[in-house]
Amino acid sequence: MRILAFDYGTKRVGIAATDPLQMIASPLTAVHPNDIWTFLKQYFQTEQVETFVVGKPRQLDGSDSESAQHVVGFIRRLQREFPEIAVVEVDERFTSKMASAAIAQSGMSKKKRQQKETVDTLSATIILQDYLQSKSFF
Known part of the structure; x- marks a missing residue:
């Protein structure tokens, strides 16, 4: 699984997935928030998922950021649409900055680096890697 x-995000949702053994996090895609539900239903036709990990935006002091309200609504709907799948929230501070820095150092073409979808899918991958690392310590 x-x-x-x-x-x-309100413009795009970056998505990353593990391999079936849950060892490697890989970028999957970025979709418009309105298309996420169709995407997930199609994805579940071929893949089994046991956990959703959602990055929760926070301020430097740890309090919720302004965009956190959108994430809370997204999490509620995930739980309503897919009650059998656990939802875990993780702190996503700095993931977009880390993703942008990694892309800048990757040698990717300038056009590819400027695509926001690349940053969003890589941010989701970083969120997933952080979750996998934290899970391996328990």
């Missing part, structure tokens, strides 16, 4: 991670 896989784990899916989301970097939720």
Whole structure:
């Protein structure tokens, strides 16, 4: 069974997935928030998912950021649409900055680096990697 991670934004949702053994996090895609439900239903036709990991935006002091309210609504709907799948919230502070830095150092073409979808899917991958690492310590 896989784990899916989301970097939720009002323009795009970055999505990453683990391999079936839950050892490797890989970027999957970025979709418009309105299309996420169709995407997930199609994804579940071929893949089994046991956990959703959702990045929760926070301020430097740890309090919820302004965009956190959108993430809370997304999490509620995930729980309503897929009650059998656990939802875990993780702190996503700095993931977009880390993703942008990794892309800048990757040698990717300038056009590819400027695509916001690349940052969103990589942010979701970083969120998922952080979750996998934290899980391996318990």
